[in-house]
Amino acid sequence: MIQFSTILTHPGGAHKDEFLACSVLLSLHPVPVVRREPTPADLADPAVCVVDVGHEHAPERNNFDHHQLPKDHPPTCSLSLVLQHLGLYADARRFCPWLESAEWFDCRGAVTTARWLGVADDVLPKLNSPIDVTLLRRFALATRLTPGDPLWEMMRMVGEDLVSYVRTLRARLGFIGQHARLWPLSPVGKVLFVPRTEPLPDEPSLGLDEYIEEQNLVGEIVGLIYPDRRSTGYGLGRFRDHPALDFTRIAAEPDVHFAHARGFVAKTSAHETERLLTLVTRALVKTT
Structure with missing residues (x-):
């Protein structure tokens, strides 16, 4: 060059x-x-x-x-x-x-x-x-x-x-594909879960939207669980502001230290997969 x-x-x-x-x-x-x-x-x-x-x-x-x-x-x-x-x-x-x-x-x-x-x-x-x-x-x-x-x-x-x-995003998408898992969240869709790895990426949530699009999962994913870069726990989020989840519903849980007033994101110190799925399930908005 x-x-x-x-x-x-x-x-x-x-x-x-x-x-x-x-x-x-x-x-x-x-x-x-x-x-x-x-x-x-x-x-x-x-x-x-x-x-x-x-x-x-x-x-x-x-x-x-x-x-x-x-x-x-x-x-x-x-x-x-x-x-x-x-x-x-x-x-x-x-x-x-x-x-x-x-x-x-x-x-x-x-x-x-x-x-x-x-x-x-x-x-x-x-x-x-x-x-x-x-x-x-x-x-x-x-x-x-x-x-x-x-x-x-x-x-x-x-x-x-x-x-x-x-x-680097192309490599990041490969990394997400290698580690991510899909959890069913009945009856509304699925949650994309990205576990903690060592070393932890600088921006753990980077590329999640692009990965979901590339894998043709947009119509299936309603929520995200990804490592919180500022703690040892996880971030919980709505995917594209999906109305099925409202994280204010779990604001009083003892291991949830932040839930945004508009309900689109929360942070938890929990790291066990069973507990994380329980929290997301409790954030489900009841439908009639």
Whole structure:
């Protein structure tokens, strides 16, 4: 792999796609990020990675622009092209639900994206946060970012976390498949139980939703039992807020030290499988 000398993207207003594309690239190539229009020499030099500008998608020369694609092309942004080049795109689309909507937003705009999502036009702005606004605004104001600059370091962390998540989740799903068990919870469905292992994963609940989807268990699973990373016990949770379970029903149990007031999660010091199943059973909402 060619080591970059520079990551170059366009000046002016900043958008999430080139911010994230540059962040992913920084996790692999910790070089300066420069925001200006590329020259023909830049586009010809594989050591200058040109992102979201230049009207050229030429991964063999590390040029990743999408603006020259026809208007009826499937939504594809600069982040899509970078992830494709790194061999991460298929898993990123599979494991990062936000990616497809980011592609639509960048290529089709807010109104069309909202309608594609089936929501009112004013919903998407309500999902913005000061984190989005500040990071993109500061990126837009910069002309050159180098190692040690707070924003450069933050971008590299974002890229490292994204790449690590996509690359390791496949192994995590294999781990869950090796250890997880399905417990029947009559009459509503099943509970997915993941036992404690040594060493314990940093995020014991990571990948459970993706595993259930991949195994076509969405219609069967109503609850989750997984190791609590902050104790020797377990977390108990509803799967996708399934109404069959209300963990406030077990809040008074002596080995339950937390039950959320909305009933979707609880924490217990219990670790025997029989006791865990008893607790989940007692959390069942009675049906008529």
